[in-house]
Amino acid sequence: MLQDCVNYIQNNYSQIAVQILDHARISLLALLAASVIGIFFGYLASISGKGERWIMGVFQVLRVIPSLAILVLLIPVMGVGTKPAVTALTILAIPPVLMNTCVGFLEVPPFMVESGKGIGMTDRELLMHVRFPLALPMILSGIRSALVEVIASATLAAKIGAGGLGEIIFTGLGLNRADLLLIGGVLVGALSLLSLAVFDLIRRLLMPYRYRKKG
Helix, strand or coil: CHHHHHHHHHHHHHHHHHHHHHHHHHHHHHHHHHHHHHHHHHHHHHHCCCHHHHHHHHHHHHHHCCHHHHHHHHHHHHCCCHHHHHHHHHHHHHHHHHHHHHHHHHCCCHHHHHHHHHCCCCHHHHHHHHHHHHHHHHHHHHHHHHHHHHHHHHHHHHHHCCCCCHHHHHHHHHHCCHHHHHHHHHHHHHHHHHHHHHHHHHHHHHCHHHHCCCC
């Protein structure tokens, strides 16, 4: 089987490169969209009191719907290709970002907010310089969780012609070829690990104080 894998990669490396790029592009678009929506509604939930339960509930319901089912439901509306794939993955990725954002803002120590008010900060300044920086670690943890889910689920995009590494996996299933299943699975796993490494590097750059060695 290993030799079959090597032969396939040697004969199709350019096509595999395109599939990797398509997979990464679809995943990144969905993650960016989910981050914007999740952070916005997460913050809204944290300040809305009783509305928090309703906002969280709506997105939790969306989360239990399988990604493949969402893709099928979107086909009559959006057709096939990248747009419905990104939309379905965005819906999948919003809940972890939203929940972590809400928790992050709710866990901001009240005395920090009061201290900011005491030195004359406006509500906007409190948000940008106190609340958001203190909530950022939780927000980034939510985005990190969403990243893993999106890359894994993006394999389904191949079902509706959006490309990605799912093409290799579904071809392997259709032809009953274990070598293609192995190649597709390994590449998706490698892309996930690489993405996490890049994300952790970005997180270190955004929050160097959390990783600075003591002493």
